[in-house]
Amino acid sequence: MPAATSQVGVSSITTAIPEKAVDLTGLPSVTVIIEDNSFSERIIVVSPGTVITWVNEGRNTHNVTPAAKNLEPGWFPQLNEDLLFPQGSATLTFDELGAYPYYCTFHGTATRGQTGQVIVRNS
Amino acid sequence: MRKIPALTIFLVISLIASSCGGSETTSVAPTTTAITTTEAPTTAAPSTTAVATTEAPTTTEAPTTTAAPTTIPLPDALRVPNDYATIQDAVDAAQPGDLILISPGTYHEAVIVETDDLVIRGLNRNEVIIDGQHERPNGFIVFSNGVAIENLTVHSHTSNGVFFTGDYGSDIILDGYRASYVTAYNNGLYGIYAFNAQNGLLENSYGSGHPDSAFYIGQCQPCNAVINNVISENNALGYSGTNASDNLIIANSIFRFNRLGMVPNTLDSEELAPQGNITIVGNIVTQNGNADTPRRSEDWDIGFGGGIVIAGGSGNLVTRNLVTDNSFGGIALSLFFDENLWLAENNTVKDNVVTGNPTDLIMIVLGLEDGTYDPSGNCFEGNTFATSAPIDIETYATCDGTATNTADAGSPNLGGPFATVDHTAMPAPEAQPTMPDADSAPGVAANSGPPEMDIDAIALPSSE
Numbered sequence: 001m002p003a004a005t006s007q008v009g010v011s012s013i014t015t016a017i018p019e020k021a022v023d024l025t026g027l028p029s030v031t032v033i034i035e036d037n038s039f040s041e042r043i044i045v046v047s048p049g050t051v052i053t054w055v056n057e058g059r060n061t062h063n064v065t066p067a068a069k070n071l072e073p074g075w076f077p078q079l080n081e082d083l084l085f086p087q088g089s090a091t092l093t094f095d096e097l098g099a100y101p102y103y104c105t106f107h108g109t110a111t112r113g114q115t116g117q118v119i120v121r122n123s
Numbered sequence: 124m125r126k127i128p129a130l131t132i133f134l135v136i137s138l139i140a141s142s143c144g145g146s147e148t149t150s151v152a153p154t155t156t157a158i159t160t161t162e163a164p165t166t167a168a169p170s171t172t173a174v175a176t177t178e179a180p181t182t183t184e185a186p187t188t189t190a191a192p193t194t195i196p197l198p199d200a201l202r203v204p205n206d207y208a209t210i211q212d213a214v215d216a217a218q219p220g221d222l223i224l225i226s227p228g229t230y231h232e233a234v235i236v237e238t239d240d241l242v243i244r245g246l247n248r249n250e251v252i253i254d255g256q257h258e259r260p261n262g263f264i265v266f267s268n269g270v271a272i273e274n275l276t277v278h279s280h281t282s283n284g285v286f287f288t289g290d291y292g293s294d295i296i297l298d299g300y301r302a303s304y305v306t307a308y309n310n311g312l313y314g315i316y317a318f319n320a321q322n323g324l325l326e327n328s329y330g331s332g333h334p335d336s337a338f339y340i341g342q343c344q345p346c347n348a349v350i351n352n353v354i355s356e357n358n359a360l361g362y363s364g365t366n367a368s369d370n371l372i373i374a375n376s377i378f379r380f381n382r383l384g385m386v387p388n389t390l391d392s393e394e395l396a397p398q399g400n401i402t403i404v405g406n407i408v409t410q411n412g413n414a415d416t417p418r419r420s421e422d423w424d425i426g427f428g429g430g431i432v433i434a435g436g437s438g439n440l441v442t443r444n445l446v447t448d449n450s451f452g453g454i455a456l457s458l459f460f461d462e463n464l465w466l467a468e469n470n471t472v473k474d475n476v477v478t479g480n481p482t483d484l485i486m487i488v489l490g491l492e493d494g495t496y497d498p499s500g501n502c503f504e505g506n507t508f509a510t511s512a513p514i515d516i517e518t519y520a521t522c523d524g525t526a527t528n529t530a531d532a533g534s535p536n537l538g539g540p541f542a543t544v545d546h547t548a549m550p551a552p553e554a555q556p557t558m559p560d561a562d563s564a565p566g567v568a569a570n571s572g573p574p575e576m577d578i579d580a581i582a583l584p585s586s587e
Contacts, residue, residue: 035394036342036365036390037288037318037319057392058393059390060312086420105260106260106282106283107264107282107286108264109235109264109266112235112237112266112290113264113266113288113290
């Protein structure tokens with residue numbers, strides 16, 4: 001279970017919460033289902049330390065790739081060596097407050113297609 | 124069209140149970156979440172395989188004609204590599220409506236297209252090569268509307284050769300796409316893949332060596348799309364279309380030497396289930412059941428050797444196709460089990476020639492409590508065939524309103540397991556016919572929808 005190492009500070013939580021975000025703060029763990037070719041909840045808001053598990057219930061292989069460049073704000077370690085095969089899963093815990101946009105490199109770009117975002121904020 | 128919760132069904136599903144996936148997990152939230160291009164399909168042109176091998180893009184030599192041209196064809200085109208070193212550079216610089224011309228060479232790129240109405244054209248289909256080297260995900264991923272990809276070869280990408288897709292998570296459906304004279308081979312999933320996209324045309328193209336399908340149009344309703352005059356061979360699936368419904372026509376094409384020929388299907392893992400209301404007409408579907416092909420997993424071998432297999436789809440028309448010598452069956456209508464059980468209902472199989480298959484016509488439907496099987500609106504009429512399961516299928520699954528039940532389950536043995544080949548080891552195809560006048564034809568964006576098809580004018584093909 002890799003822990004996020006980004007240095008996003010408290011000020012990042014001033015980022016506006018998108019209207020379609022799903023507020024899951026306060027839950028110890030949550031699951032994001034991956035379908036073909038999307039993340040079931042594109043934007044989730046969680047508390048620091050929440051365990052997030054991505055589960056691929058599609059038929060395609062997917063991945064969860066940070067949109068931010070290495071060690072820049074919003075970066076986190078890529079999951080499971082780039083690949084989430086069908087029925088595969090991977091887990092990540094975000095300890096730092098901030099916004100963590102991500103995407104699947106097979107079916108999207110940092111800003112288009114199969115994208116998602118984790119926003120970490122205090123409850 | 125009905126879906127039935129899987130747990131309520133007591134049925135012999137073992138033949139397809141391996142397709143049932145999905146570990147139990149807690150979701151973050153409920154996740155309810157008359158065409159004029161009717162040329163006969165052309166076989167691969169004989170002679171040499173033309174695949175450029177240079178690392179960097181290479182330009183063709185200047186013509187050696189004695190008379191200098193008085194005008195430069197298509198002077199406003201963005202040229203690669205003359206004007207832009209890479210295809211991506213040209214795409215990024217282009218404005219809506221621009222034509223990008225690519226000179227022969229091998230391009231190691233994964234091109235992202237986000238500008239509407241571009242025409243991206245190779246000057247020689249067999250010599251403009253987009254090589255993913257089994258490292259890059261997609262040769263082209265197209266998010267914008269009205270983009271046409273023409274006259275080039277794309278191979279060895281880890282995911283797809285050409286990928287047209289809407290921005291699914293934002294509820295944006297791609298509007299308008301076209302692939303013409305495209306050769307796609309040995310990509311890691313699909314050759315030409317249109318997902319969450321409408322108003323498209325795939326034509327005069329070729330695909331081989333894919334662990335999924337060479338041609339895919341799926342998750343669309345209405346699809347408003349046409350696949351015309353393509354050749355698909357040596358893939359796991361010649362054509363696949365999950366949850367593709369309404370106004371999709373697949374015509375005048377060849378699907379041969381694949382594990383399965385054509386598979387319109389319903390899956391819960393994509394939106395817009397179930398699949399329905401497409402037309403398959405005038406195709407040659409032959410000699411599928413080829414184990415010297417790649418596949419994703421054993422799940423992909425359900426129905427191995429089938430010619431045209433409608434898995435959990437409804438309201439489809441399959442007519443005037445030549446379906447021969449497939450190793451399992453010719454034309455099959457079957458329920459399909461995913462998270463839900465999806466029935467095959469109200470499909471019409473009419474006026475096809477279906478011969479030389481172990482079982483020419485197949486129908487797998489739900490059994491009733493009295494031990495009989497209701498055709499469920501599926502009907503067979505006017506087909507040339509020798510064998511069927513259930514037997515005498517046209518005498519009870521009729522199209523004239525006189526259908527009756529039968530006691531024959533009609534479930535042939537699917538067989539397996541079957542051998543497979545890694546897609547990276549598949550041979551490159553032979554050179555394919557190139558686009559006429561590629562260096563002078565004006566660019567026409569794919570923003571006017573697919574061509575009108577006169578389905579009644581499409582004849583039964585004679586043979587290859």
